[in-house]
Amino acid sequence: MIVVLRMLLGRILALVPLLLGVALFVFIVMRFSPVDPALAAFDGANATAAQLEQFRRENGLLDPWPLQYLYFVGNLLRGDFGVSVITRQPVLDTVATALPLTVQLTAMGLVIALVVGLALGVTSALFRDGWPDQLIRIVSLTGVAAPAFWVALLLVQWLAVGEGLFPTSGYVSPNDSVAGWLNSMALPAVALSMPVAAVLxxxxxxxxxxxxxxDYVRTARGGGLPPVVVVGRNVLRNALVNPLTVLGLRIGYLLGGAVVIETMFALPGMGQNLIRAVGDGDTAKVQGFVITIAVGFVLVNLVVDVLYLIANPRLRSHA
Known part of the structure; x- marks a missing residue:
């Protein structure tokens, strides 16, 4: 228990410089962007030079860059992501609206990847060098090489356009219809999960x-224990230690892949809003979305680290 608490405290302390670095990186990238937030805010209207100057002054765009960054960090520490220069709405409200959908998509993709990865991986190992193993190897290699957007295009062409089983785009809230929600999220979640499932x-x-x-497996089998007990109670648990270490990085891939998948399927999540904010030159939104995704990535890896400690008692005893 003390080891877990020490690790949690270390991860939380490491979160502060990480977020400051992410904020600085996004801040610098957006300042070098050719999109002018002042022009974007007027949405193509014939704004005068005086109006543009006033907008830049009111939003702190004329302040030195270090001062702008310090203002942003100060607001961030208070839980304030700023105000969108396009919609004039708090960025935190937009994040609160878009984040649940991205969490749903990532969670569904993770569950599918875990189920498929465990089922195929265990089957392949139990039938080592047999035809099931060879077939699963080919399938997994294909899945590793296939990017999520390419899988999404194939699924849309086959199951949505060809068979008409799923919608090609759009989102149905689970509050409106659970069946409609599952139907609208099925193809995006499967497309997002397949490369991760192949790696797992x-x-x-x-x-x-x-x-x-x-040796302990041969001893257990020689002692008369059923193979199901040996594999389920001992082998599988010990074998999950290495996949857990990779799972954290793969969840980061899911979060990153959600940006592309949400755009392809017109899902109003973090990804689609982030792409739109980049195109609009909405600095506050871009920073808010990227930092939220970074925080989610760190928190998920924190959970994975705790699971790794649970699955590996030797690490707890030596830590």
Whole structure:
């Protein structure tokens, strides 16, 4: 318990410089962007030079860059992401509206990837060098090489346009219809999860094969324990340690892939709003979205680290 608390405290303290670095990076990138927030705010209207100057002064765009960054960090520490120069609405309100959908999509993709990766990885290891193993290897290699957007295009062409089983785009809230929500999220979640599922399949297979070759497995089998008990109680748990270490990074891939998938399927989540904010030159929104995604990535990896400690008692004893 003390080890877990120490690790949590260390991760929380590391979150502060990480967020400051992310904020600085996005701040610098947006300042070098050719899009002028003042011109974007007037949405193509014939604004006079005086109006543009007044807008820049009111929004602190004429202040030195270091001062602008300090103002932003100060607001961030108070939980204030600023105000959009386009909609004049607090960025935090937009994040609160878009974040649940991205969480739903990422969670569904993660569940699908875990189920598929574990099922195929374990099956491949148990039938090592047999035809199921060879077939799963081919499928997993194909999945690793196939980007999520390409899988999404194939699924839309086959299941949405060809068979008409799913919508090509759009989002239905679970508050309106659970069936409609599942129908609208199915293809995006599957497309997002397939590359991750392929990676997990290969890692689970490798870990399972290593565990199955150890002496304790042969001893347990020689002692008459059923294979289901040996694999389920000992081998699988020990084999999950390595996949857990990779899972945190793969969740980051899911969060990043959600940006593209949400845009392709017209899902009003963090990804689609981020792309629109970049195009509009809405600095406050871009910074708010990117920092929110960074915080989510760190928190998810924190959970994965805790699970890693739970799955690996030796690490707890030596930490």
């Amino acid at each position: 399949t290969r890692i689970v297979r490798t870990s399972m094969v290593e565990e199955l070759d150890k």
